[in-house]
Amino acid sequence: MRQAAYHSRARSQIAANIYEMDEHFLRVTYSAILSFGLQKWRPDVLGNFGSAYNQVHELIAIKTFQTIAISHAYSRLSPNLVNLANHKLLSRFYRNYVYSYIYKLAKKEMKAAGSVKKGIRDTNTYKRRKETAEERTEFLRSEGYRSRVIALSEEVECHSDDEPSFDANGNPILDAAGNPVYSISIYAKSARNPHITEFFRAVDAARAQVKAATKKRRHIALPRTRVPSNLESDISQRFPVGVPLDWFEPNYFNALPAALRANYTDAGIALPLAEDISLDNNDYKTLKKTPFMKKYGNKVKERYHLPSEEELAQMDKSGDGTSSDEDDMDV
DNA sequence: CTGACCTATGAGAAGGCCCC
DNA sequence: GGGGCCTTCTCATAGGTCAG
Structure with missing residues (x-):
């Protein structure tokens, strides 16, 4: 009933x-x-x-x-x-x-058939993604991370989105007994550094721990499962603009058109390389920018190919955003 | 102006709490 | 343990913003 x-x-x-x-x-x-x-x-x-x-x-x-x-x-x-x-x-x-x-x-x-239904689903997906962003960011603040780390999480585009489990026609997926399967599928975020994704998962685990220890259980949340084969949703295409450089997966970033990479010339570095982090070594959390960059950050930054000064100067010359040459397209 | 993208908010349902 | 109140969850809808 x-x-x-x-x-x-x-x-x-x-x-x-x-x-x-x-x-x-x-x-x-x-x-x-x-x-x-x-x-x-x-x-x-x-x-x-x-x-x-x-x-x-x-x-x-x-x-x-x-x-x-x-x-x-x-x-x-x-x-x-x-x-x-x-x-x-x-x-x-x-x-x-x-x-x-x-x-x-x-x-x-x-x-477009199905667009009304899809619109409703998207709306809720956006909202959930926003909440994910807010909750992770709030957690990082409460843990005393420096702003360079918090910047990994602040924008909604930093996070992957999820959708209820529906088939390609928008119908609920049914289980063996014929009942709809209500779960949330998490889409991949191929631009994001797996290192950062791991970091967020650790954040989520810690958040869940805090929640379990302090909040009363009001509602059984729907299970969340990752979508197989690294499928991306159409909501996940846009990049965050103010993130540290290491939010991006290095190879993915380096293959991007120069016009996109140029947006991140002033971006900082948030986390050390994975091998430089250990349980008994978390001074990276509190180091100020200069010593952080010296000890950890520069090593990370080396992995990213930002447009050179010459390239940037050339891009300026070819007009700010007005009609672009065909050879802009080739990377 | 239009459509795509996104936010704010109302409302119903579910489950916990409190008190008897 | 059960009825009523309270909180928090999700869904749906209306409204806002912005680029083209």
Whole structure:
């Protein structure tokens, strides 16, 4: 029961609300549709609301709403029924909903099937990624890291995104029993240095430890699994702009067009090489910039090929952002 | 202006807490 | 242990921003 409600809600708010309604009221509504000689209630959203076809739909919608609302069909939502008899007002609500809200969705969906659903999923993916960024950053601050390390995490683009487990058609993936599998899939972030990814995983483990030790367990979080074969999502393409250089995987970075590498000429270094970090040696956390660079940072920076002074000067000459030469494209 | 990208916020569900 | 309140989770939607 609880499962069913959750799933109907997960598909759509409207579907979930219909699910909560007494079946009797649904029968009243459907028989009204049939009594007008219609097989289905399907207004022509893209057409004129004044057409006979659409007027019938509007009439059915308002009449059935009035009929069942007065019988407390929507009591769960505790509606205010003061204006229930105001046909003009209900008509305006109806038209706003059908010819504005639904119209927009229909137009979007016509352009690309599945785009409405994808938009909703993306929204939540963005939000989760933002929260990941905030929580990791907050943790680094609370652990007393220097700003060069915190800069690894501050921008949302520093972090990979995740999506619920849906198949290519946007349908929930089902388990053997036919129930939807609700889990979160984490996409790869190929631009990011695996060294940094390891660092974030350690951060996450520590965050989980803090959470378990201090917070009450309110909610079972959905399991998160990594997407196989290093698949990247389309949300993950953009680079963070203010990150330390070693956020990037060196080979990946060095293969980038000079125009992109040029954005990071002033970027700092956040962490020592992996082999220079050990449990009993974490002075890198507190060293000031100059001694840090001398002891650890310069070694890291050597691995990155930034555009030379000559290249940068050449790039300036070829005009700031205005039409570029064809040979810009080759790297 | 339009579309892509992203944020802010409301709302329902679930589970813990508190008190009897 | 169970009813009511509180917190935190997720989802959905509306709204904002910005580049082209």
